[in-house]
Amino acid sequence: MNPYYAGVLLGVTLLLSYLILGAGLGASSGVARVGAYMELSVAPARTLATEYFGSWGEQPLQYYLVFMLVGVFFGGLISALLANRCHVRIERGVKCSSKKRLIFALAGGILAGFASRLASGCTSGQGLAGSAVLVTGSLLFLICIFVSGYSIAWFVRRQWDD
């Protein structure tokens, strides 16, 4: 799809989210709440006693952004299936081993998960939703993502063919 059309579709979705829900799009909260749910099922008392996850109560999945994340998965699935883009594989450069690529994905995931809690949002909640309503901190967050991304890109280029 022409990326600008995809961008308009994404922008209209974001606008509808603000007009219907009264809040922007978000993804990382859903991910974190799945984490809280997992901890709760293993060690409920300990998890409820922690300050951050504990504040979400005993039902962390009863939250609109969890449902939104489920929607993102199914929306992606529908679109990928229709366009025949759904294939099980590890995406990497030809010269990079699968193991190395997965280690990068895991480490990147840990950093992104941690940072999205610290900043109360990720590329969706802060980068898109916060920036679209011109919130100072969200615009700064978006700028910082790219400043950091471009400075580190060279060091991790080997996992692609760059």
Place this chain on the structure above:
Amino acid sequence: MIDTFFGNGTLDTPAAFLASLLIGIAFGVALEKAGFGSSRRIAGIFYLRDMTVHKVMFTAVVVAMLGICYAKAFGLVTGENVYFLPTNYAAQIMGGLIFGAGFVMSGWCPGTGAVGLASGKVDALVFLFGAIGGSMLYNEVYPILDPITTGDQGVIFAFDSMGVSEAGFAFFLTLIAVGCFWGAEYIEKKRHGKGDLWGTPFLKAFSVVLVLGAFGLFAVAGQQPVSTSVASKASPETAYLEDLQAGLDHMDPQELADRLLAGDPSITLVDIRTPREFAQFHIRSALNIQVSDLPTLLSPHKNQGLIVLYSNGMTHPAQARDSLFRLGYGNVYFLTDGLKGFLNACLKPISLRLEPVSSVLAFKINAWRAFFLAPETPASDPKIISNSSTAVDISNLTIPGLVETDWLNMNLGKSDVKIIDLHAQSEYNSGHIPG
């Protein structure tokens, strides 16, 4: 004004969950159609190989921004029915820098990771497990991050930060976005010798439409009659921000404690936490009002005396104050450092304090403790009357307001003795008096 789920406080109902699910599906379709089911494509942005991320993100931000600006101009959207994220400079700058590293290493972010998983990418699944782990890690170190996470500035808009009009800022951002589109197309043309869209009638038309759309904001903003809208109230808004800077928007715990102790009738103290938390403990004389009900229930106190809002922290009271200000309330304050700060500053027993306490302050602390920790209506509580022979009624202890260890041992487990641990959660977890 639109009746949003957030606006009427129903964001936690099944209807809102269904709406979120549907919006999520549209979100997922948009991301997948943009090509974000591929980490290699997303990472391409950092190697100037594939500029799709910039094109899609900037387009989405500008389209949504223009839509919201128009919705605001026509009064459909205000600070009351839409949730705006508060700004916390340290957390967001550090978060952005760390997130950028994670983004370039993995090629995913949480939203695109879910789409990648739906597209069968194993690296997306691993990324999501990592992100769950990263969130758990955050939960573990949360108490240490306190100095960063509490530095909340409330809701700040970039146009206010830069001292320009909203329409002006939106127009400026649209011009930057259009410039980036042309730059991105040019980079792709140089790299691959082919620019799919460089100089095409489509890109020209798209650029013109966005710029005209942004330009139209000036016309709409100009038409806005002098009403209660924020944009038209230049001078009160400036005064409001000056107050904010001078710290006149909040009240220190000690000042509040003194005024309540003295029975100051001008203060309306409002606890905006949940009724359950309120029932567990609240500052004496506080009313319990949920944020969504504030405008209705506080209207008798509008610009009458002082309204002091508090919650556990400062974020929600600050947001509520902001929102009430927009409704014309000029007399709203919030409690510095929230209820936690109040407990620490005023009610923490002297024996548990790390720093030395002057005799004047010690006297005050004991008076505050006697006043705020006493049952609000002792006479109406039958248990206290029946047990009065064992001197359980805390109000009888008054000054010095401290209990002896033996007394505590004797009375532990009695239902009318409340032990309040004033330590931070982490310290509480590592050891506290049972009960």
